[in-house]
Amino acid sequence: xxxxxxxxxxxxxxxxxxxxxxxxxxxxxxxxxxxxxxxxxxxxxxxxxxxxxxxxxxxxxxxxxxxxxxxxxxxxxxxxxxxxxxxxxxxxxxxxxxxxxxxxxxxxxxxxxxxxxxxxxxxxxxxxxxxxxxxxxxxxxxxxxxxxxxxxxxxxxxxxxxxxxxxxxxxxxxxxxxxxxxxxxxxxxxxxxxxxxxxxxxxxxxxxxxxxxxxxxxxxxxxxxxxxxxxxxxxxxx
Amino acid sequence: xxxxxxxxxxxxxxxxxxxxxxxxxxxxxxxxxxxxxxxxxxxxxxxxxxxxxxxxxxxxxxxxxxxxxxxxxxxxxxxxxxxxxxxxxxxxxxxxxxxxxxxxxxxxxxxxxxxxxxxxxxxxxxxxxxxxxxxxxxxxxxxxxxxxxxxxxxxxxxxxxxxxxxxxxxxxxxxxxxxxxxxxxxxxxxxxxxxxxxxxxxxxxxxxxxxxxxxxxxxxxxxxxxxxxxxxxxxxxx
Numbered sequence: 213x214x215x216x217x218x219x220x221x222x223x224x225x226x227x228x229x230x231x232x233x234x235x236x237x238x239x240x241x242x243x244x245x246x247x248x249x250x251x252x253x254x255x256x257x258x259x260x261x262x263x264x265x266x267x268x269x270x271x272x273x274x275x276x277x278x279x280x281x282x283x284x285x286x287x288x289x290x291x292x293x294x295x296x297x298x299x300x301x302x303x304x305x306x307x308x309x310x311x312x313x314x315x316x317x318x319x320x321x322x323x324x325x326x327x328x329x330x331x332x333x334x335x336x337x338x339x340x341x342x343x344x345x346x347x348x349x350x351x352x353x354x355x356x357x358x359x360x361x362x363x364x365x366x367x368x369x370x371x372x373x374x375x376x377x378x379x380x381x382x383x384x385x386x387x388x389x390x391x392x393x394x395x396x397x398x399x400x401x402x403x404x405x406x407x408x409x410x411x412x413x414x415x416x417x418x419x420x421x422x423x424x425x426x427x428x429x430x431x432x433x434x435x436x437x438x439x440x441x442x443x444x445x446x447x448x449x450x
Numbered sequence: 451x452x453x454x455x456x457x458x459x460x461x462x463x464x465x466x467x468x469x470x471x472x473x474x475x476x477x478x479x480x481x482x483x484x485x486x487x488x489x490x491x492x493x494x495x496x497x498x499x500x501x502x503x504x505x506x507x508x509x510x511x512x513x514x515x516x517x518x519x520x521x522x523x524x525x526x527x528x529x530x531x532x533x534x535x536x537x538x539x540x541x542x543x544x545x546x547x548x549x550x551x552x553x554x555x556x557x558x559x560x561x562x563x564x565x566x567x568x569x570x571x572x573x574x575x576x577x578x579x580x581x582x583x584x585x586x587x588x589x590x591x592x593x594x595x596x597x598x599x600x601x602x603x604x605x606x607x608x609x610x611x612x613x614x615x616x617x618x619x620x621x622x623x624x625x626x627x628x629x630x631x632x633x634x635x636x637x638x639x640x641x642x643x644x645x646x647x648x649x650x651x652x653x654x655x656x657x658x659x660x661x662x663x664x665x666x667x668x669x670x671x672x673x674x675x676x677x678x679x680x681x682x683x684x685x686x687x688x
Contacts, residue, residue, distance in 0.1 A: 267545050269577025273511040280518065281538050289531035293522040296534055300519050307505050338576035339507025339599045361577045 213402060213425070215443045217377040218324050219368075220354075221386030222334035222341065224408035225432065226321075227348060228312045233275070234410055236302045240279055243295050247287045257282045258413060265414075269361050271337030276303025307340055311347040316433035321353050323436035324385075331356040333371060333384070335363050335391065363391035365398050372399075383442055385435050390417035397423055404429060404438045451640060451663070453681045455615040456562050457606075458592075459624030460572035460579065462646035463670065464559075465586060466550045471513070472648055474540045478517055481533050485525045495520045496651060507599050509575030514541025545578055549585040554671035559591050561674035562623075569594040571609060571622070573601050573629065601629035603636050610637075621680055623673050628655035635661055642667060642676045 223229035237257070241250045248256075260278040268274025279299050283291045324330060332354045334341050341359045345351050356375060360367050372382055379400035386392025386406065393403035394417050402425040419426065424445070427438035461467035475495070479488045486494075498516040506512025517537050521529045562568060570592045572579050579597045583589050594613060598605050610620055617638035624630025624644065631641035632655050640663040657664065662683070665676035 264542075267542050268511060269575075271511075271577075273506060273509075273515060277511060277514060277538055277541065280534065284531040284535045284538075287531065289535070291531050293525065293527035293529050293534075296518065296531075297522045297527070300515055300522075303515065304502075304505055337507075338597060339509075342599050359576060361580050 213380055213443060213445065215328060215383045215402065215439055216381035217331060217372070217375055217383075218328045218439060219331045219333045219371070219382065219384040219386075219392075219396075220321070220324075221384070221388065221392045222332055222344065223336065224387040224411075225314070225385065225392070225406060226317050226332075226350065227314060227344065230408060230410045230412055232306055232309055233412070236306055239302060240283075240299065243298060244283055244286060244291070247290065253282070253286065256286055260285070261414070269337075270335055272303055272306040272340055273337060275306070276300065279303070307343075311344050313348065313350075314432060316431060318350070320432045320435055321350065324439065325353055328439070329355045329375070329377075331358060331371065331375065333358045333360065333363065333368075335360050363388075363395060365395040368395055368399055368401070372401075383439055385432070385439075387411070388415040388417075389419045390415050393417075393426060394419050397425055401425070402442045403427070404435050404442070406430075406432050406435060451618055451681060451683065453566060453621045453640065453677055454619035455569060455610070455613055455621075456566045456677060457569045457571045457609070457620065457622040457624075457630075457634075458559070458562075459622070459626065459630045460570055460582065461574070462625040462649075463552070463623065463630070463644060464555050464570075464588065465552060465582065468646060468648045468650055470544055470547055471650070474544055477540060478521075478537065481536060482521055482524060482529070485528065491520070491524065494524055498523070499652070507575075508573055510541055510544040510578055511575060513544070514538065517541070545581075549582050551586065551588075552670060554669060556588070558670045558673055559588065562677065563591055566677070567593045567613070567615075569596060569609065569613065571596045571598065571601065571606075573598050601626075601633060603633040606633055606637055606639070610639075621677055623670070623677075625649070626653040626655075627657045628653050631655075631664060632657050635663055639663070640680045641665070642673050642680070644668075644670050644673060 241253050244253055260282045264278050280296055330353055338359050358371050372379060382401040384392050384396040385404045387408040393405050396403050405428045429435055429438050479491045482491055498520045502516050518534055568591055576597050596609050610617060620639040622630050622634040623642040625646040631643050634641050643666045667673055667676050
């Protein structure tokens with residue numbers, strides 16, 4: 213397949229994100245320790261997030277509101293104003309933390325941009341994602357920046373249509389099998405999976421490791437070589 | 451000027467929005483009545499919103515977090531978990547309320563689409579705006595839907611560039627002088643101002659009523675005629 217357009221995920225592919233959420237959840241658990249233990253808090257928070265997803269969508273503001281709702285529920289309304297205020301601060305810190313690029317990102321993007329068009333495709337909060345893209349200093353290398361509410365086959369279809377590229381000319385690089393890889397393989401495109409050291413449970417998915425249009429690499433540094441190999445093979449992996 | 455592309459704002463131009471925020475703020479004031487009076491609450495909430503705008507951006511989730519933060523501040527931390535829970539519910543209702551089109555919108559859009567390309571240009575929360583656009587049943591009539599974080603001259607410049615239209619071929623219809631009219635006039639485009647019965651104080655702006663490329667109409671029903679008149683005059687209003 214001739215890879216014309218390369219899509220790149222942002223959070224946990226270009227810069228750190230989930231690590232900040234995990235740290236926030238640690239501090240949140242400490243705050244609620246007088247009432248409930250950590251495992252119970254994690255399970256309850258995830259349940260609230262799932263329930264709220266269709267109203268809040270993805271992102272740190274919805275996550276913060278879900279933390280507040282869960283804290284009130286788990287403490288039977290006993291959690292005090294000062295603790296809630298701290299939860300709001302946790303949310304602000306998540307939204308405001310500096311963007312830290314993963315190792316090797318700038319060089320890898322430079323390599324990938326040689327002979328390919330690049331698109332940044334990320335989901336979540338529009339304002340927060342735009343802020344991070346601006347702060348990353350990477351915006352210029354992308355032909356398109358697409359901030360979307362869900363990364364499914366429909367969304368990728370729309371993005372490819374707008375870019376004038378067939379799925380067989382598209383390769384997506386990202387850390388989430390569910391959001392970055394699975395829908396793209398489904399459409400007929402290729403994927404390079406770069407796992408991050410932690411994955412949000414809602415991003416888990418089962419994908420056949422032996423799929424002919426899927427490569428898995430340890431670090432984004434190895435992504436350009438993986439794309440070259442995908443480009444050197446037939447559309448069906450032959 | 452020959453109007454090629456017509457931009458339409460969404461909240462309070464195509465469907466009701468600010469009215470829901472005002473009603474929410476009424477209920478919020480009642481909740482805090484044991485501690486503070488209504489005027490003080492309004493002033494403090496606006497102050498919190500202004501301060502948080504650069505972290506939260508626009509939209510109902512940031513507004514809800516600002517309501518929570520303000521409630522804790524105004525009550526010296528005394529506000530209880532059950533009241534905070536109600537504030538979270540207010541936010542969810544804002545995000546989840548049915549889309550109610552303003553009178554005459556469907557007919558006006560049909561008229562406007564004759565001989566013009568239409569773009570929906572709205573700011574705020576990506577997930578919420580997409581949900582409302584889907585629920586409105588109006589998406590099909592728009593060639594482009596642009597959900598942006600701020601409606602300034604730069605943003606309009608980018609949208610026009612992507613659409614391949616010169617500012618002199620663009621007319622924006624909306625209820626906010628600050629977001630819909632002023633930056634478009636500044637670029638050299640035209641504006642049709644359709645005031646909504648309430649305006650969020652942060653959308654206030656001074657615009658010269660006598661500007662040659664500005665029309666003000668009472669209702670969106672009168673917008674197609676206003677666009678026709680703008681189209682019949684020279685670029686500089688002669």
